[in-house]
Amino acid sequence: MFWTAAAIVVVALNLRASVVGVGPLLTEIRVDESLSATAGGILTALPVLCFGLLAPVAPRMARRVGIERALLAVLVLLTAGCLVRMVPTVSGLYLGTVMIGTAVASGNVLLPALIKRDYAHRTGLMTAVYSSAISFSGALGAAVTVPLADAAGLGWRLALGAWAAWAVLGVLCWLPQLRRVARPAVPGTKVRGVARQALAWQVTAYMGLQSLGFYSASAWFASIFIDRGWSPTAAGALVSVVSVTGLLGGIGAPLLGARSRDQRRLSLAITLLGAVGIGLVLVPGLEIVACVLAGVSFGAALGLALIYMGLRSPDAAHAAQLSGMAQCVGYAVAAVGPFAVGALHDLTDGWTVPMIVVLVLYIPQGVAGWLAGRDRQLVRSGVEPVA
16 A cells, blocks of 8 residues: 555646646746736636536546546646647647646546545545645646746746656556556445535535635736746745645644544634735735745645545545535636636736735635534435446
């Protein structure tokens, strides 16, 4: 099981870098391609929209070919998307981004179900490892992409395309897992009725709102800091601080959450910390403090959202369905964030209004996290054959 755990980490390390790496380069991309802030917001929102719209596809694919083969397909598609994004056209940039979003959408759903299936007795620990690997992936994307583009002289297209090599490493590490092809749920069956339960919608709302905050930040923090006079490299480093400090939250929240049957106080603390971090972004001179606080809260919120999917599910079948639902609806909501922030910036010619809107959304996030944190589980739904 150690090698399986290591392979899970390698896959998770591929689930954010190629997405988050766009944010620090967004100003340069917009200048080269003559994109408005709204169009730039669409570019950064596309992967998140794919996370939502395509999340339900992953459980079906896993039931048909096995979760191990499905994850291999994820890594292959991710590699192809990074390469397509190198094509010197705007259409290639957007198409490659959609391919990457499709791949990451499936990985987002499959890994929590795999953890629930193979590590039910260590859900907190494995979720901490998984969520911290995702945070580290985001840190790599934010910190490394700009130096590749500028210091290494690759330019932004080749710098974004370079993440294909990272995905190929993931393919090579995952190949040995094909020897143990299995299913994420009861073979030949699927559960139904999850969407009719209030608890499932509470987990979904929390997943979506915390994701909206993170992707709005990763898409536009660098542009905000650049407009204040920070260099692109320094701004990218600041964004990487968000992901690096997210490791602390990503490790701590699942471990703390798994120790208790009730996570309401933990959820409230994470929400308040995130609100303070976003509020400090509005204060010039406190960018580093803001990034540290926001980063810890983003990582912790993601870790808590992921562990909710396991703790609130009675078995792996329900975990897969809840994960698919939470990420489908949740990421569809989150995709509005980067686009809305860009559009509001165009309308107001500033960053204050967009950040205040993001700050206000911490109120419903706090409510959703409190409700999802209660000591409850989904009621076992019926099962039906899969053709």
